[in-house]
Amino acid sequence: MRNWENPVMLACNTASKKNLPSCIFLIVFIIVLCPVVMSQLVPDSDADCLLKFKDTLANVSEFSSWDASTSPCQGNTANWFGVLCSNYVYGLQLEGMGLTGKLNLEPLIPMKNLRTISLMNNNFNGPMPQVKRFSGLKSLYLSNNRLSGEIPADVFQGMPLLKKILLANNAFRGTIPSSLASLPMLLEVRLNGNQFQGQIPPFQQRNLKLASFENNDLDGPIPASLSNMDPGSFAGNKDLCDAPLSPCVPSSPAIPVVPVSPVDPKSPTPPPMGKKNGSFYTLTIILIVIGIILVIIALVFCFIQSRRRRHCLSDYPSAGNERIESYNYNQPTNKINKPAVSHKRRGASTPDPGGRLLFVRDDIQRFGLQDLLRASAEVLGSGTFGASYKAAISSGQTLVVKRYKHMNNVGRDEFHEHMRRLGRLNHPNLLPLVAYYYRREEKLLVTEFMSNSSLASLLHANNSAGLDWITRLKIIKGVAKGLSYLFKELPTLTIPHGHIKSSNIVLDESLEPLLTDYALRPVMSSEHAHNFMTAYKSPEYRPTKGQAITKKTDVWCFGVLILEILTGRFPENYLTQGYDPNMSLVTWVNGMVKEKKTGDVFDKEMKGKKNCKAEMINLLKIGLRCCEEEEERRMEMREAVEMIEMLGEGEFDDDFGSMDHRGSHSNLYSSTLLEDDDFGFSMNR
Incomplete structure (x- = not known):
C-alpha cells in the first residue's frame, strides 16, 4: 500500500523519533478499536436491523438499552430489552408496551435467524405487514392491536416453518388469506375478534391443534378438516354451519321462469294445451309450493337462532375499542x-x-x-x-x-x-x-383482578427467568394448600377442582397463587366438560370401557402442574381431546428419568437451583407419584400436600424413601422406578 493511501502510516513515516511512541500507540488503538466499531456498523447485522426497526416506532422511551455501542446478545443473555437470544437474536418480544403507529417489519427482514416476533397488546395500526419474506419465521403474534384492512391472499406464502399465528382482536376484514391454509407446519391459528367475511378456507394440516374463528362475519359450511375443533371456536358467526355446529340448511330450489314471447295479433290462435304442457305447469306449481315451504322453514330456523342470540353480546370487543360493547340481555x-x-x-x-x-x-x-x-x-x-x-x-x-x-x-x-x-x-x-x-x-x-396475570403467562408467554426455584416452590405449596382446602370443604364432589392447569392459577402482587375455575363441574354441561376440562384428559377416563374420573383425577392434574412448573414445558396433551400418552408431559419426564438425563428435565431458565437439587428431585418424585397411571398406585391429595409442606424443612431422608413421624407411609417410593442415581447428579445437599 502506498503511503498516501494510509494517513496513519504517512504520519508515522514523517514523524520524528520523538513522536514515534505516540504514533505506535495510535496504531495499536485503531487496530483494537476498529473491529468493535465496525461490528456495530455492519449493514444488515442484527443490531443494525433492530435499530432501524426502533426508528420506525413512535414512542421509544423503553428502548434505552438499545445502544449501538453494545451487542444485542451476549451468548444466551440479552443486553437489549425485548430481545430473545441464543448466541444470536432469534426472537423479538415487545408485548403490552403501548407502541403505536404503522407497523413496519421490513427493517427486520435481513435477520435470517429470526424465528419469533411477538408484538401483542399494543396499539399498532395500519394494514397487515408483508411477512412472506420472513422465510424462517416460526411464530407471529400480533393479537390485540388495531391493525385493519384486507390481508392479501399470498401474505404467508413461502413460510414453510410457520407454526403459530395470532391475529386475534384486530380489525381485519375481507376473506381469510388462502396461503394460511397451505402452511405445512401450522399448529395454532387465532383469527377471532376481527371482521373476516366469506368462507373458511380448507385447512389441511394434520397437526393443527387450535383454530379460532369466533366473532367474525364468516358464512358457509365449515371445512370437514376442522369438524373436530371446539364449537366455541366458531361462535359469533351467524351464517357458519356444519360440524361441529348445526348442519347447513339446503337452499330453496330456483323457480323456473317460463319465457313469454310477445303476441303477434296476425299469428294464428295456438292450439289447446296438450298433456305435455299440462304436466310442465303442474310440476312448476309443485316446485313453487316446495320452495315456499322451505323458505318458511328457513325463516322459522332464523327466528329461533335470533332468539337464542338475543341474550349474547350485541358485538364482541376488538382491539382498538376503548370500551366493551354492551351486553343485550333483553331486559327493561x-x-x-x-x-x-x-x-x-x-x-x-x-x-x-x-x-x-x-x-x-x-x-x-x-x-x-x-x-x-x-x-x-x-x-x-x-x-x-x-x-x-x-x-x-x-x-x-x-x-x-x-x-x-x-x-x-x-x-x-x-x-x-x-x-x-x-x-x-x-x-x-x-x-x-x-x-x-x-x-x-x-x-x-x-x-x-390480579395484576400479575396467570402462572401460564409467566411460564410460557413471557420470559420465565423471573421465576426462580424459591418462587416456584412457593407457588406449588400455595396451590397444594388451596387444593387441600377444596378437598376438605367439598367432600361430596367427585372432583373438587376439576380444571387444574397453569392458566387457571393467577398470582397476586407477592406472587402468591390463587386457584380459579374451581368446583364448576356440577353446573357445567357434560359434553363440554368431557371435551375440555383437564380432568377428562387423565388416563383413567375411558368412557368406552366404563372408567370414570375420581378424586384421584385431581391428584393427576396436580402432578402434571408440578412437572410443568419444574420443566417449564407446556402439557401438549391439554390441546387434544382425551388422553394421548404420546403427547403427555408425564411420558416425556419418565423417559428422561429412565435414560438418566434428569439433569436436562428442569427448566434451564430457573435460577437459584444450584444448592437445591435434592429438593427439586424430591418434588419431581412427588409429581411423578401423583401421575401414576394406575389410580391405586397414585398417592392421595393429603399425602402429596404433607410431603410438599415438608420440602425445605429437612424432613426427608436422603433416599426420599421414608417420612418423619408425621408421615403416614414408609418406603413410599419402593414401587417406582426412580432411584437417586437416575437423576444425573448427586443428591447431596
Whole structure:
C-alpha cells in the first residue's frame, strides 16, 4: 500500500523519533478499536436491523438499552430489552408496551435467524405487514392491536416453518388469506375478534391443534378438516354451519321462469294445451309450493337462532375499542338500573328474576350490571370455558368478568345454591367469587383482578427467568394448600377442582397463587366438560370401557402442574381431546428419568437451583407419584400436600424413601422406578 493511501502510516513515516511512541500507540488503538466499531456498523447485522426497526416506532422511551455501542446478545443473555437470544437474536418480544403507529417489519427482514416476533397488546395500526419474506419465521403474534384492512391472499406464502399465528382482536376484514391454509407446519391459528367475511378456507394440516374463528362475519359450511375443533371456536358467526355446529340448511330450489314471447295479433290462435304442457305447469306449481315451504322453514330456523342470540353480546370487543360493547340481555332499562340488593350475611343472595348481579360476598363495595356495561374494559382471553374481560368500573374497582355458555347441567335453583356454596369458600389460595349473573343461555362470574396475570403467562408467554426455584416452590405449596382446602370443604364432589392447569392459577402482587375455575363441574354441561376440562384428559377416563374420573383425577392434574412448573414445558396433551400418552408431559419426564438425563428435565431458565437439587428431585418424585397411571398406585391429595409442606424443612431422608413421624407411609417410593442415581447428579445437599 502506498503511503498516501494510509494517513496513519504517512504520519508515522514523517514523524520524528520523538513522536514515534505516540504514533505506535495510535496504531495499536485503531487496530483494537476498529473491529468493535465496525461490528456495530455492519449493514444488515442484527443490531443494525433492530435499530432501524426502533426508528420506525413512535414512542421509544423503553428502548434505552438499545445502544449501538453494545451487542444485542451476549451468548444466551440479552443486553437489549425485548430481545430473545441464543448466541444470536432469534426472537423479538415487545408485548403490552403501548407502541403505536404503522407497523413496519421490513427493517427486520435481513435477520435470517429470526424465528419469533411477538408484538401483542399494543396499539399498532395500519394494514397487515408483508411477512412472506420472513422465510424462517416460526411464530407471529400480533393479537390485540388495531391493525385493519384486507390481508392479501399470498401474505404467508413461502413460510414453510410457520407454526403459530395470532391475529386475534384486530380489525381485519375481507376473506381469510388462502396461503394460511397451505402452511405445512401450522399448529395454532387465532383469527377471532376481527371482521373476516366469506368462507373458511380448507385447512389441511394434520397437526393443527387450535383454530379460532369466533366473532367474525364468516358464512358457509365449515371445512370437514376442522369438524373436530371446539364449537366455541366458531361462535359469533351467524351464517357458519356444519360440524361441529348445526348442519347447513339446503337452499330453496330456483323457480323456473317460463319465457313469454310477445303476441303477434296476425299469428294464428295456438292450439289447446296438450298433456305435455299440462304436466310442465303442474310440476312448476309443485316446485313453487316446495320452495315456499322451505323458505318458511328457513325463516322459522332464523327466528329461533335470533332468539337464542338475543341474550349474547350485541358485538364482541376488538382491539382498538376503548370500551366493551354492551351486553343485550333483553331486559327493561328500569330493571337494569336498579341498585343491587345488599345482604349482610355472606352468601345470602337469593335468586333474582330481574336480571341483576347477585353478590356472594359482603366485604366488597356493591355495583350493578349497568356499571359493568359502562366500564372501560379489555379482553383478557378466550378459553375453553368462555371469554374473560378486565373491567374497571367508576368506583375504582378492577374486576374480571367471565362469560360461560355451557353451564346448563342443572336448573335455576340448583345453580343458585351451588354459587352460594362457592361464595362461602374462604382461603388465601382461592380467588373468591364476588358476584354472578344468571340467564338460561349464559352466565357471568365476577372475580377480583390480579395484576400479575396467570402462572401460564409467566411460564410460557413471557420470559420465565423471573421465576426462580424459591418462587416456584412457593407457588406449588400455595396451590397444594388451596387444593387441600377444596378437598376438605367439598367432600361430596367427585372432583373438587376439576380444571387444574397453569392458566387457571393467577398470582397476586407477592406472587402468591390463587386457584380459579374451581368446583364448576356440577353446573357445567357434560359434553363440554368431557371435551375440555383437564380432568377428562387423565388416563383413567375411558368412557368406552366404563372408567370414570375420581378424586384421584385431581391428584393427576396436580402432578402434571408440578412437572410443568419444574420443566417449564407446556402439557401438549391439554390441546387434544382425551388422553394421548404420546403427547403427555408425564411420558416425556419418565423417559428422561429412565435414560438418566434428569439433569436436562428442569427448566434451564430457573435460577437459584444450584444448592437445591435434592429438593427439586424430591418434588419431581412427588409429581411423578401423583401421575401414576394406575389410580391405586397414585398417592392421595393429603399425602402429596404433607410431603410438599415438608420440602425445605429437612424432613426427608436422603433416599426420599421414608417420612418423619408425621408421615403416614414408609418406603413410599419402593414401587417406582426412580432411584437417586437416575437423576444425573448427586443428591447431596
